[in-house]
């Protein structure tokens with residue numbers, strides 16, 4: 001039997017496409033209804049690895065996923081950028097005027113907001129997974145409801161596409177991270193050239209600027225910064241930062257300096273930059 005990889009959603013979801021591409025179809029997918037369920041599968045040892053969407057070029061960061069990785073002490077071991085083409089699909093014979101409601105994942109609905117402004121008769125309803133809506137419409141023969149999902153889902157569930165590539169911007173990408181439980185025995189590999197870091201700062205003047213200067217002095221290139229409220233201490237924030245680097249020694253130097261300067265400094269993962 002093949003080993004498994006946990007994904008959010010079912011077969012035909014964008015997570016499924018990423019799992020197949022990243023692991024070259026070598027792992028069987030373990031579908032999870034929610035991101036919380038996906039993390040539980042890892043923590044309970046039901047699988048060793050999972051794929052998790054983290055940010056989208058139109059809709060932005062999936063903020064709760066940063067907290068899920070951090071609070072559960074998970075480790076990022078890879079990343080994958082997927083070109084996301086959302087298609088509107090419904091039962092055979094249904095046209096756009098027959099569709100009264102469209103159900104989909106909240107991130108997918110956000111990415112297609114402009115399209116639905118042109119079709120105000122359609123009510124948008126949040127669902128757990130793009131592909132699962134397509135499956136349900138097909139299996140239960142539901143008319144009047146459309147799904148926004150991948151071409152793969154359309155093929156798998158035999159739902160014709162009513163409107164193609166309906167996302168607001170044609171070039172739409174989601175970044176996914178590959179996560180696992182921290183493996184203390186695995187040493188950091190020097191061929192890696194990207195890292196995800198987390199730290200907290202006091203609101204003292206210049207504290208963030210000082211940290212960013214250290215990164216720059218150590219030749220780290222900042223590719224993303226995201227702040228998140230620390231819920232136990234209202235109005236205090238933690239920072240999630242992604243950096244790329246050419247020399248691993250530069251990263252090591254920055255790491256030891258940041259460890260001294262920032263509160264609760266943590267490396268969430270060191271991996272290969274998938275964006276060249």
Ligand SMILES: O=C(O)C(=O)C[C@]1(C(=O)O)C=C[C@@H](O)C=C1
Pocket residue numbers: 008009012013014015016053056084105107108128129130131174
């Ligand atoms: O519902 C799916 O098919 C998913 O894989 C989820 C998800 C997400 O979580 O952002 C993945 C990529 C797209 O950006 C939209 C939805």
